[in-house]
Amino acid sequence: MQFSLAHLSDLHLPPPAEAMSMRDRNLKSVLAKLSWHRKRKRIYTLHPAAALLADIAAQAPDHIALTGDITNFGHPAEFVAARRYLQQIGAPHDLSVVPGNHDRTVPLPWQDSLEQWQDWMCSDAEEAVLSEGGFPFLRRRGDLAIIGVDSAILTPVFKAYGEIGMTQMHRLAELLEATGRQGLFRAVLIHHPPTMSLGGERKALRDRAALCAVLAQHGAELMISGHHHITRLDGVQGPSYRIPSFGVPAALASKARPEWAGWHLHRIERVESGWHLTSALRRYNPIRNVFEPGGEWSFRLPVRTDAMTW
Template sequence: MTLRDFQTTVLAHLSDVHLPPPSPLPSWRHFLNKRALSVVSWKRHRMHRHLPALTKAIETDMARHAPDLILNTGDLTNFGLAREFDAAASWLATMPAPCLVVPGNHDAMVSAPWETHAGQWGPWMEETDESHFPYCHVRDNIAVIGVNSAIPTPPFMACGRVGKAQRERLAAVLDATRHLCRIVMIHHPPRTGLVKWRKSLLDQRGVAETIARHGAALVLHGHSHDATLSTIRNTSIPLLGVASASLSSSRPWRQSGWNRIAVSRREEGWDIDLTTRQYTLDEGWRCTRRRNWVIRDEQH
């Protein structure tokens, strides 16, 4: 065992930034679909709750903790407009560390050309196209596996789906990286009860069974806007949610925040140290969760 094997890699997990949309909004022709309802929701409610000042505070705090890698589990946009993807790409380029991202349901609000929309995030998704998820990024002793659950859905729905082909590729990637600390990123949580049915992962059982069968150290998700900690069903694999990075809320577990995850190699496996940090404009920063796990190496 070398000193490099015992080094600590610090990860920052955030999600659901919902960056401000372009102003003025483009022509009404872009909104003759589900986006019209989203614009109404934005103007009535969401623009008053998703605040750029909160996102900026999280960026600053993450930088202070000097992460080696930033993991963003989707919903950078509000309406899935091409101009929003372009603005989000510019924002990703300003992150205080290398960043990886997976799309969320707002990023797939309607069917759109990959190249002019989510494809603009190629540098932060291992240049993966829409038919070749999951991608795998290896850093030190960690394999970050990005799963795409974002699909266009009818009005009033925000469901996700991974699909059989992607689940099969996920199984292969998990098997090929058994010697590494495997961290799965996905927008929709692969477990029931964390979001309402209309927002659920439609094939969550298949996704959860794939992860349970082939193994992982940790699964990260967004979408719920809640700083939750559960497990992949019938396993001890931690399933970690995070509050929206821009949301102002009166409910403590929904107040803007991020997860600091420190991963260290140990003789018996992987040591994972979690700190959840949350912020309000009135009260500032607080630490709302500290947890530590040792994930046994499957080769032992």
């Protein structure tokens, strides 16, 4: 079995005009719009967008994962516009999405916000009972289990931390255990990384210790996240080996803040001893307006000893 998974994050799509009103009563939204006008609109543009879609098509991944921050202010018009862009990236069967903190900047009814992306954020019909609906969702593509976790919560001004919560954490443990016993390759999608990174507690996952405890007991084969706009590889301790945990650059960063745009391509192969994972960075070249190879990592991951035979 061979499978490839594309990972992109933090699109920060340029907002439509109707999202730019400065008459908000929400201070966090106003400050986010000031930040957009002051600097972010020169960093996150659609200039790399055509090159990104062309490069993804050329690499022909079997599935695409998008780990949040698709919008900037969480305005209703942004969710509608983002839905149109998601349709360009991939059909709901071929693309899985989890939200980021920018997608929950202000309190909005579900129907005015994330419902627009529901088709890309739901479990397969046959897995819905196991996942109990909502997050975490579970999608199975061959021997790949895609588990989407929601870490995006409303936060005070100048804060961008995340939290999974005990209800999700309990369901995540059950999903990891069930899919592990089935001998599947488990890829967990989350916006906030499971380990401390840039920005300290102000931007960290608040219940990362509880998440790491779940992973230490039940395991996973791959963790992928966004949030910090950098290529980053960490190891999270599993039951018998360290789980590769990848952060990825912002997919549409047309200036190096802190990196140029990029995305990751994970190639998964089932071998006699378990799994062979090859992870590659596709880095944006602004001069040529193309994405190019930018580095590669390789891992051998054993299959669970109590997994179903194959």
